[in-house]
Amino acid sequence: MLEMIGKGLVIFITPTGYRQSDYCTAARYLFEGIPEFDWVENDSKIRTAVPTRQYGRTEEAVSTFDLEGLAVLIATDIQEVPVDVRFAAVAILLIETSSPAHIQGARRLSGKPPIADGTAALLATKPQKLLLAAIARPTLDDEQLRLLDNIENSSSEGPSLFELPGYDSLKEWARQIASDVDLCRRGKLAWKVLSKGVLIHGPPGVGKTFAARALAHALGMKFVETTVGEWQSKGHLGDMLSAMRACFQAVKDSRGTVLFIDELDSIGSRSNFADDTHGQYWQNVVNEFLTRLDKLPDGVLLVGATNFPNLIDPAVLRSGRI
Numbered sequence: 374m375l376e377m378i379g380k381g382l383v384i385f386i387t388p389t390g391y392r393q394s395d396y397c398t399a400a401r402y403l404f405e406g407i408p409e410f411d412w413v414e415n416d417s418k419i420r421t422a423v424p425t426r427q428y429g430r431t432e433e434a435v436s437t438f439d440l441e442g443l444a445v446l447i448a449t450d451i452q453e454v455p456v457d458v459r460f461a462a463v464a465i466l467l468i469e470t471s472s473p474a475h476i477q478g479a480r481r482l483s484g485k486p487p488i489a490d491g492t493a494a495l496l497a498t499k500p501q502k503l504l505l506a507a508i509a510r511p512t513l514d515d516e517q518l519r520l521l522d523n524i525e526n527s528s529s530e531g532p533s534l535f536e537l538p539g540y541d542s543l544k545e546w547a548r549q550i551a552s553d554v555d556l557c558r559r560g561k562l563a564w565k566v567l568s569k570g571v572l573i574h575g576p577p578g579v580g581k582t583f584a585a586r587a588l589a590h591a592l593g594m595k596f597v598e599t600t601v602g603e604w605q606s607k608g609h610l611g612d613m614l615s616a617m618r619a620c621f622q623a624v625k626d627s628r629g630t631v632l633f634i635d636e637l638d639s640i641g642s643r644s645n646f647a648d649d650t651h652g653q654y655w656q657n658v659v660n661e662f663l664t665r666l667d668k669l670p671d672g673v674l675l676v677g678a679t680n681f682p683n684l685i686d687p688a689v690l691r692s693g694r695i
Contacts, residue, residue, distance in 0.1 A: 381463035384422075384446045384454060388470040391501045393421045396447050396468065404445070422448035437461060450623050471504060473497050479508050488513050494560050534587040540580075546571055547588055550674065554592055554629065564671040570695035571675075572637070574682040581678040582633065588676065589631035597624050597632050601639035610654055614661050621665045621673075629672040637677035638684040659686050666694045 387396050400419050420443065422435055435446060437457045448454050451465065459465065471479075473493035480487060485508070488496075496507050507513055534540065534547055546568070556562035573581045582598065589596035597620075604616040624630045640662050641655045666689070669675060677695055679685060689695055 384465045419445040422453040533591040585633040585676040594629035600635040638679040638681045642686040
């Protein structure tokens with residue numbers, strides 16, 4: 374990584390839920406030993422893709438017209454970076470979340486005793502603010518970990534799925550998933566063995582979106598909502614497929630994400646377009662969606678919703694997908 378600095382622009386993508394400002398500070402400490410980079414005198418060499426608000430200072434979003442002298446660009450999502458700026462970069466690097474070893478090292482540096490390896494592994498799945506709070510504690514036992522989970526879950530808005538009346542079929546699936554997710558977070562179960570997709574269907578107004586949001590609350594996960602129509606609105610086939618890929622790439626989060634996709638029937642069924650003049654278009658759309666399903670990032674649960682389940686391609690609803 375260090376050898377790339379000075380050869381051109383390097384873009385760093387931070388983990389979801391981590392502050393960009395912390396990585397800016399870390400970059401200055403990391404690179405200040407490189408003679409040709411004086412971060413104190415030339416702060417413009419490192420910046421964020423989305424400008425941070427500072428009193429008395431106005432900063433515009435980065436563009437190809439102000440790349441001169443820029444060495445490091447930090448973003449929370451690659452979609453924050455204009456395509457032409459990405460093209461100008463010599464490297465785009467994903468920053469991983471804190472590892473158990475990082476947590477143990479932070480405790481040592483702050484004069485705290487080490488914690489159990491299993492506890493450190495569990496902390497590594499938490500959002501940055503809870504991770505820092507746990508590192509600051511002199512000790513950390515099972516009771517304090519349960520308190521940490523309560524704090525994390527209480528930050529989600531709205532009711533839990535299990536607090537709602539009805540939704541019996543969804544609740545049956547959710548109870549098993551909740552148990553499996555807990556085992557995954559404690560390192561006792563591999564994420565790849567989970568059932569990671571479910572379809573909610575019914576007429577308009579029955580609360581499909583509300584139920585999916587309540588499911589995310591019950592699991593202590595982030596809720597991300599999109600529709601197939603949003604992807605299609607981006608333009609031609611290539612634009613639509615790019616929007617689909619970007620959505621799936623952006624949902625990974627250290628604490629887990631419920632990705633809710635409404636209008637799932639709009640993906641279509643390949644058999645319905647076999648003799649259509651636009652059959653090749655829909656063939657590409659369905660195939661790309663199947664690829665995204667098979668490559669769901671760890672920690673992501675997919676909830677599809679539709680009023681017309683019979684219009685969805687059977688391969689989408691195959692066991693192991695949804």
